[in-house]
Amino acid sequence: MRYRAGLQTQAKILDATRKLIAESGLEGTTIKAVCERAGVLPGSFYNLFDSKEQAVLTVVRQAIDAADPDPEQLGNESLKDLVEAYVRFVTGQGDLARVYIGIAVSGSRGKPELRGRVLRHHQARVSRFRQAIEKERPGLSEQDSTRRAETLVTSLNGVALHRVLDPKFDVAVHARALLEGATT
Amino acid sequence: MRYRAGLQTQAKILDATRKLIAESGLEGTTIKAVCERAGVLPGSFYNLFDSKEQAVLTVVRQAIDAADPDPEQLGNESLKDLVEAYVRFVTGQGDLARVYIGIAVSGSRGKPELRGRVLRHHQARVSRFRQAIEKERPGLSEQDSTRRAETLVTSLNGVALHRVLDPKFDVAVHARALLEGATT
DNA sequence: ATCGTGTTTGAGTATTCACTCTAATTTGAT
DNA sequence: ATCAAATTAGAGTGAATACTCAAACACGAT
Incomplete structure (x- = not known):
């Protein structure tokens, strides 16, 4: 993650994760939902985060x-x-x-x-x-x-x-x- | 649910559900886990409850x-x-x-x-x-x-x-x- | 003892989950 | 312009999920 594109994608994913946790809790925060809201595909998510838990922990x-x-x-x-x-x-x-x-x-x-x-x-x-x-x-x-x-x-x-x-x-x-x- | 056996099974399922929710939250309370702890098979569960949510609601x-x-x-x-x-x-x-x-x-x-x-x-x-x-x-x-x-x-x-x-x-x-x- | 009904069995279904992989594309320093 | 590295696309994996179903069994009023 060194290019601008990667940083923007990371921010979009964290925004989506935060809003989803706030709206529907940990249970409703799925990779699919996060990616849809962030306008990103799972491949991009896992290019930037090792796991779902890592993204959640960052937001927490x-x-x-x-x-x-x-x-x-x-x-x-x-x-x-x-x-x-x-x-x-x-x-x-x-x-x-x-x-x-x-x-x-x-x-x-x-x-x-x-x-x-x-x-x-x-x-x-x-x-x-x-x-x-x-x-x-x-x-x-x-x-x-x-x-x-x-x-x-x-x-x-x-x-x-x-x-x-x-x-x-x-x-x-x-x-x-x-x-x-x-x-x- | 009119026979004694059914009532006993119902009680066992509700006990298991309550304990599982207390121990591991809603997330960890799966049908499989509830049935295992209650000593019952999924068929019996769904003979007494329409859904997982119904059992949870009863406990709540x-x-x-x-x-x-x-x-x-x-x-x-x-x-x-x-x-x-x-x-x-x-x-x-x-x-x-x-x-x-x-x-x-x-x-x-x-x-x-x-x-x-x-x-x-x-x-x-x-x-x-x-x-x-x-x-x-x-x-x-x-x-x-x-x-x-x-x-x-x-x-x-x-x-x-x-x-x-x-x-x-x-x-x-x-x-x-x-x-x-x-x-x- | 019989018989209708309640109960249990346990394999099976469709769906969703987190996560992976390879190929294609984009980036930015040179 | 070139090229290695970063990024994305998007189908695909295996495991776990809630839930179903037909057949076997147990109960209890008669």
């Missing part, structure tokens, strides 16, 4: 990266910043958010690669939230701040999950309530 | 029913009762809880039957939680109590979701924290 990596804001400023942002960034991710990048949530539930079974990646990401996220909580409430024990961070992160995922089912669900309102609950 | 219906405590005492239980019942369901009936959570995301796509069922059940659940909240905090507006109930129910789902990924995750602790957040 994109989704996980997109769920975290400004990785450079790690440790310098407020809890409100973190929550708002997640709300923006869920409401503004619907496709990636659906991939993220969908993988967290169904895609991790029997696929250690995916499961490990999701769990590692979750842990990093909890740690980041914990730091922000400790900055806001310096008196808390580490155990307590960790517990609050875990409750907040998993609850936010639950709210995001419901938005996948009901697009009218107001994520921002519930995120605000959870934010308040975590700091009082 | 069981899971949804099991998520609600004492349907007869509707409206008479405290918020704490409701939360504790959900924790018991998630921690004690892992199989069904996994089916419920998994279906809510991955299974509902492209299957209006399932999607509608899940959303209707969610609405009933929110309404039940709202009533309990209003009894605990009589001063709240309906809009406010509804918002609190929605936050609580979706957050509990998020906590339960994470337990699917990490069996060591302490659901009870986080459920308690969410319960407190909903009533203060």
Whole structure:
């Protein structure tokens, strides 16, 4: 993959894969469907990717990266910043958010690669939230701040999950309530 | 299906289906796998069920029913009762809880039957939680109590979701924290 | 004991899946 | 313009899928 044509084809395939996962989950994401939507034939797909799983993993990596804001400023942002960034991710990048949530539930079974990646990401996220909580409430024990961070992160995922089912669900309102609950 | 043998076979098939969905998701739940685990041949399966989807739907219906405590005492239980019942369901009936959570995301796509069922059940659940909240905090507006109930129910789902990924995750602790957040 | 009906058998069907292969075409540095 | 390498075309592979069917068998009311 060194020519322009190859790079364009790769982008088209990844776009198609992302949209298909968001629309119909891993189950509905077949090579045939991806190729049809990308306007490409299977031969081209396998010229650029070793397997279907490789393409899926690339998209999942994109989704996980997109769920975290400004990785450079790690440790310098407020809890409100973190929550708002997640709300923006869920409401503004619907496709990636659906991939993220969908993988967290169904895609991790029997696929250690995916499961490990999701769990590692979750842990990093909890740690980041914990730091922000400790900055806001310096008196808390580490155990307590960790517990609050875990409750907040998993609850936010639950709210995001419901938005996948009901697009009218107001994520921002519930995120605000959870934010308040975590700091009082 | 009128003889005892048929009823026994039906029960064996549903048990196998439930366990397989819990272990390996919808994707891994094939007719062959279900039949092998149930000690039955495909012909017997299709003598009792019209399709794979029918068997899956039956299991999902069981899971949804099991998520609600004492349907007869509707409206008479405290918020704490409701939360504790959900924790018991998630921690004690892992199989069904996994089916419920998994279906809510991955299974509902492209299957209006399932999607509608899940959303209707969610609405009933929110309404039940709202009533309990209003009894605990009589001063709240309906809009406010509804918002609190929605936050609580979706957050509990998020906590339960994470337990699917990490069996060591302490659901009870986080459920308690969410319960407190909903009533203060 | 008989007989209609429910149940099981187990091979068989059509389809779809991820993936391969070879030949033809396109690319871009020279 | 040339040519090696990158890319594409598109039919084809074997395995797995959901599902079917006719024949054998088991049940239980009579």
